Structure formats: C-alpha cells, structure tokens
Amino acid sequence: MKLMVTGIGGVGGYIASVLCANHKEVTLIARKKRCHALQEKGLVLHSERMGEKIFHPTVLENPADAGIQDVIFVCVKNFSLLEALTAIQPCIDSHTIIVPILNGIDHYETTCRFLKEGIVINALIYITAAYNEDYSITQTGDYARVLVDAPNKEHAQCVVSLLNHAGILDCSIPQNMDVEMWTKFITNCAYNTITARYQCTTRGLLNPPERLQEFHTLLEEACFVAEAKNIPIPYDLADSVFDRMTQHRTLDATSSMARDAMAHLPIELETFSGYLVRTAHESEVPVPLSERIYKELKGMTE
Numbered sequence: 001m002k003l004m005v006t007g008i009g010g011v012g013g014y015i016a017s018v019l020c021a022n023h024k025e026v027t028l029i030a031r032k033k034r035c036h037a038l039q040e041k042g043l044v045l046h047s048e049r050m051g052e053k054i055f056h057p058t059v060l061e062n063p064a065d066a067g068i069q070d071v072i073f074v075c076v077k078n079f080s081l082l083e084a085l086t087a088i089q090p091c092i093d094s095h096t097i098i099v100p101i102l103n104g105i106d107h108y109e110t111t112c113r114f115l116k117e118g119i120v121i122n123a124l125i126y127i128t129a130a131y132n133e134d135y136s137i138t139q140t141g142d143y144a145r146v147l148v149d150a151p152n153k154e155h156a157q158c159v160v161s162l163l164n165h166a167g168i169l170d171c172s173i174p175q176n177m178d179v180e181m182w183t184k185f186i187t188n189c190a191y192n193t194i195t196a197r198y199q200c201t202t203r204g205l206l207n208p209p210e211r212l213q214e215f216h217t218l219l220e221e222a223c224f225v226a227e228a229k230n231i232p233i234p235y236d237l238a239d240s241v242f243d244r245m246t247q248h249r250t251l252d253a254t255s256s257m258a259r260d261a262m263a264h265l266p267i268e269l270e271t272f273s274g275y276l277v278r279t280a281h282e283s284e285v286p287v288p289l290s291e292r293i294y295k296e297l298k299g300m301t302e
C-alpha cells in the first residue's frame with residue numbers, strides 16, 4: 001500500500017511515525033531545510049507513547065515524484081491546506097483516500113470542494129506534539145487519539161486499520177462525527193484562544209483567576225453557536241470540557257496555537273475565533289468575549 005504524509009510537523013511527524021512503524025511504502029513530503037534534515041537524519045521521534053525511534057522513509061519535496069498513492073494524510077496548518085492540496089493533486093486518482101487531519105470545522109468540506117478526484121475522510125486528532133529545531137518530533141502525554149468518518153464507512157474503516165495500534169494511537173469511527181467535530185472546535189475556540197492570548201500553559205490560567213472565568217465563558221459562547229447550528233452537543237459540554245482541560249490534564253499542558261504564538265509563528269486565529277465570530281454574526285448569537293479576544297490576538301500577531 002502506497003502511503004504519503006504531507007506536513008511533517010508535530011501531528012504529521014507522529015502520524016508518519018505510526019505508519020512507518022507498521023508499513024514499508026511510506027513517503028513524506030516536506031519543504032527545503034526540513035526535507036534535507038529528514039533525508040539526512042531520518043524521521044526522529046521522542047515520544048511518551050512510542051519511545052525513542054528513528055525511521056527512514058522516502059522523503060521528497062515534490063509529491064508528483066512519488067506517483068499515485070493509495071492513502072494521503074494531510075497534516076499542515078489550516079492556513080496551508082489549499083497549498084498542500086494543490087501540490088498533492090498529481091498523486092490522486094479516483095481510488096486515493098485523502099485524510100486531512102487538522103483543527104478547525106471546515107477542512108473536510110474545503111478538501112472535498114477543492115479536489116476533483118479521490119475519496120476524502122473527515123478527521124480530527126487529540127494529541128500534544130511539536131517539532132524541534134532539528135526537525136525531530138516530540139510527543140508528550142499519554143493520549144493520541146484520531147476520530148474519522150466518511151459517507152462510506154468502509155473508507156473510514158480503512159483509515160482505522162492503518163492508524164489504530166494499541167498503546168500508540170487510538171483511532172475509531174465515532175457515533176456522531178458532527179458532534180465530535182464541534183466538541184473539538186469548541187475546545188479549540190476556548191482553550192487554544194485563551195492560552196494563546198495569555199501565552200501560557202493551563203497553570204497560567206489559574207492566576208489571575210479571571211482567566212479561568214474567561215476560559216469558561218469562551219466555552220459557553222462557542223456552545224451557543226453550535227446550538228444555533230442545531231448540533232446536538234451535550235447540554236453540559238462547556239462544564240465537561242472545562243473540567244477535562246483543567247482537572248484531568250497536566251497543568252503544564254498548553255495548545256498548538258499558544259506554542260505558535262510564543263514562537264512568533266503564524267497562528268490559526270481565523271480557523272478558531274475568526275470562524276466562530278463570523279458564524280455567530282450570521283446566526284445572530286452574541287459572543288462578546290470571543291470577539292474581544294479575537295481582536296486582541298489579531299492586534300498581538302499582526
């Protein structure tokens with residue numbers, strides 16, 4: 001089976017490691033310095049789930065050189081999605097499965113709309129992973145969980161078979177993918193936004209205490225928007241996400257957007273608060289705190 005991963009950062013590096021540990025024909029797509037580093041040193045993983053590993057898959061800058069693929073995982077930031085999809089088009093025919101594993105709410109629809117061929121899978125991931133200066137990948141924490149779905153369950157099942165490996169990555173098809181997508185989106189609109197705004201870990205939200213209140217309010221506002229879109233989220237979702245993020249994860253945890261903000265890299269602001277605020281306006285749902293923090297983050301990152 002010919003497998004490709006494009007976007008070898010935190011998420012793509014971990015997904016690629018899982019594939020390399022179990023399959024022979026894996027091609028990684030990376031650009032410039034990252035491509036050269038991966039070609040020279042291999043894909044180096046430091047992981048609480050997988051341990052210390054080095055894999056030596058094929059690494060290319062131009063996806064077209066790899067030819068038609070069976071499955072392609074797209075693991076770039078949301079703002080790089082169209083560029084990455086453009087580059088992989090020569091690798092796609094009508095049987096190719098494309099799995100965009102990104103945060104946000106619209107990457108599945110964007111990918112379906114953009115690609116003329118191929119079978120697109122809806123996917124999301126819970127993980128903490130990041131690339132280091134030497135382009136190695138560090139995964140921390142005891143969780144790495146992917147949820148997938150597609151109109152034809154056999155296609156989604158094919159991705160589960162590739163990714164689900166006990167102790168390394170949990171991958172399954174949920175009962176209601178819309179609810180799962182919105183649950184993740186609501187989490188990101190609040191947790192990623194507040195940790196990026198204050199450039200902090202969860203511990204940094206405890207003091208001053210107003211920050212915790214703001215985190216809860218952001219969760220509530222995002223839940224109101226989901227409800228206005230008739231997404232059947234649980235009635236206590238804001239409370240349960242709040243408890244999960246503050247009580248059941250290490251206080252040293254933070255979000256991918258906070259890490260990017262702290263490193264002065266582009267952030268997925270439009271993917272989270274930008275999209276939420278626009279959707280709230282369309283649905284006439286007031287989201288004053290989301291709007292305020294959206295503007296503040298925009299000012300901080302421009």
Ligand SMILES: NC(=O)C1=CN([C@@H]2O[C@H](COP(=O)(O)OP(=O)(O)OC[C@H]3O[C@@H](n4cnc5c(N)ncnc54)[C@H](OP(=O)(O)O)[C@@H]3O)[C@@H](O)[C@H]2O)C=CC1
Nearest residue numbers: 007008009010011031076080083084102103127128129256
């Ligand atoms: N990291 C995490 O813990 C989590 C991340 N997510 C989500 O997963 C998605 C990916 O995030 P993450 O892995 O952190 O992102 P990273 O910034 O770590 O990695 C993105 C990678 O994509 C590469 N890239 C960008 N454009 C292209 C392109 N056109 N072709 C090939 N490669 C490209 C970048 O390389 P280059 O150096 O060339 O730009 C970089 O290696 C995001 O939507 C994020 O929100 C979700 C849950 C947790």
Ligand SMILES: CC(C)(CO)C(=O)C(=O)O
Nearest residue numbers: 125126127254255256257
């Ligand atoms: C929920 C969380 C914080 C971890 O998976 C995340 O999605 C991120 O860091 O972007």
